[in-house]
Amino acid sequence: MFNWKHEAQDRLEALLFAHIDDRAFPCVGAKSAMARGTLDVLACSSIDSAWDDVRIHDALMRLAEDYRRDRAMYRSFAVVFEGPGDLSEPEFERALWQRVQSLSDKDVWRGQDYDARVSADPDNPHFSLSFGGEAFFIVGLHPRASRPARRFERPTLVFNLHDQFERLRAEGKYETMREKILVRDEALAGSRNPMLARHGAASEARQYSGRVVDERWACPFHYSGEAK
Template identity: 40%
Template sequence: MKKEPTALSTASVPTISQLEKEYHQFIVAHDHPCIMAQSVFKMGAVELHSYNSFGTKKTARNLVADIQAYVDGYDWESNDFVTFLAVFPTAHFTSETAFEKQLWEQLQHIHESDTKAWDETVSNNPEDDTFSFSIAGKAFYIVGMHPNSSRIARQTPYVTLAFNLHWQFEKLRKMGSYDTVKQRIRERDKALQGSINPMLEDFGSSSEARQYSGRKTEKEWKCPFHHTS
């Protein structure tokens, strides 16, 4: 089987400052349909990290440490949100299935490197309707993105994983703005692409595992992730 190339040399890997500018351009200047993403970028409320490899155990250990620090430093009393963005500048995929496969390999390694118990507010079974990924004891909704995604909104400059705390969605519900924000994002996504992402479902309607890669998964698709005690 032909392996996906990893294109960039280390000499050409962009700095964090360069990445921040490129992602600000992608989200704000290009009027990204996700108004929440626009909001955090405009406020500078994005914690962006760059990693040398995608899908490896070493990267998993680094990610767990960085997300633990992010969780420890999060202001849980504030109504302002902060997004954790993991960027992999040297990774490259020409197919969505190859990206999806390596995304789940990376998440499996993250789980196996994480010493904290699974967030009790969500299921650890990817077949359950209430599944959500847990890191550092907190539930996250993960958005996988890459330049060759079929969804325009997910065609980031580089392979990227956005880690969004489920707590943020619950906070929006308590503030009474969740449904309005959700509807606006879906309308803007439809205006951009002509349709909303067919994988999108509200939490509790079906497993969000199908949504992570951005690919339109087959009905018989089974999530490769396995929770370990």
């Protein structure tokens, strides 16, 4: 009997790995995670549907638990959706935040505390998402992204552990890594991404979708629990 999930998992995972392995791909963190075997991938059906949200949240809970047990660096989790492949940048951004809101609501429903090291307010410069008690930020990829570094054949959400970047900062490695990514991004696009800001300088919510937004942009996310 044909199993769509297994077929899609193998195909979409291979597609993402090939994309990251491309010499031009600028994110050295993702390359390190893939090389170490610490980039987990989950294939899902549609980014504009809640169909797979429980599966995604289950995986985030496992990642948070595993990371607390073994704080190995360069762990990451990518959700690759089969489609839609024709979403404009605003449409992709809208779908991204719909998934985020749904996943966050499930986190509240399952009684998970918000990571106290970050803010649940998307207007706060110290904002990050929280799943399973661990803070995450998202990098969105999709076919119609204007920035080449965010362009990929399938809509994708990459969840990165906030704690890892704090550890890199504490070890004095963060700025070097950030500069490498910016240099590679500039080589790919001809300019540096104007949306990339250091954590604490501006809300990272503005960066998730990859779309260039101005000061009038309002994040649609609202945490439904009680942040401590």
